[in-house]
Amino acid sequence: MPLTKSIGELLHRRHGSPRRAHARPGPDRFGLDSMLAGGFTAGTLGPEDEARLADEVAQLLPHGADMVTKARETLTTIVDHLGGQRELMAWLDRHPGRPRLIARMYVLMGQLDRYSDEGAVLDALRASRAQDPYPGGLRDYLPPDTTDETLGTVAARIEDLLADGREEEAVRLALATTSWLRHVAESADDPLPVVREMGELMAHVHEDVGEAARRS
Structure with missing residues (x-):
């Protein structure tokens, strides 16, 4: 599958690409569990909890333009732990359901x-x-x-x-x-x-x- 052929920094829309101007309430509802994120980066998270974290990340990603600061910081630690945004996509793809989609x-x-x-x-x-x-x-x-x-x-x-x-x-x-x-x-x-x-x-x-x- 073409994840290995993905292009560029996939979380950053191309400069000049149209975006909706008004803010959404979504990121206030979709946060990242700091305990799950901490366990993941420490290498102590079990498979079920890792799947929960992957689903939370998948819910949050489309709100990148108006993501709250705390969620952005937590997501950054996950991306850094994985090694980059290509690796983030590959990690999500390993989890069926919303993360893979x-x-x-x-x-x-x-x-x-x-x-x-x-x-x-x-x-x-x-x-x-x-x-x-x-x-x-x-x-x-x-x-x-x-x-x-x-x-x-x-x-x-x-x-x-x-x-x-x-x-x-x-x-x-x-x-x-x-x-x-x-x-x-x-x-x-x-x-x-x-x-x-x-x-x-x-x-x-x-x-x-x-x-x-x-x-x-």
Whole structure:
């Protein structure tokens, strides 16, 4: 699965990607148990408690923009203990249910941010949208014009849906997006390597997100 191919710092949205401006009450409800976090970093946490901690982390991640300070500090200790944000995603992926689903959604968001300003990808997207401006499941999410913010906008919408607790809708958007981008790559005339790579990665992510969603 493509966690090992994840791109960049997955907890940081791409600079300029749209975000919802107003604060949510969510982070006040979703904290991290400091006792669990302490036991985890000390290496004394049992499997059941580690699974609880992973679920708490998964609930908190979509609130990164407005996370309360204490939760952010606790999360930082967990990330540092694991060795980085890629390792955080791999750790979450080892826990079925919400943690695995959230990890795979963040892999997708990282990839969308990665390809947002790739010229060859943008050309392929524009060519595809000239034939079908709003592919299935994306009419309410794609901006009218295809720019270097288009895929970042979709990533931000996925994260907003997760933060609002609308996981099923977020999954539908993720699967519609990966299906579309895979089709874009497969239907492109003489696609450049970066476009082919995108299509292959999106095929993997589509399978992985779907599998995680079915088991969550």
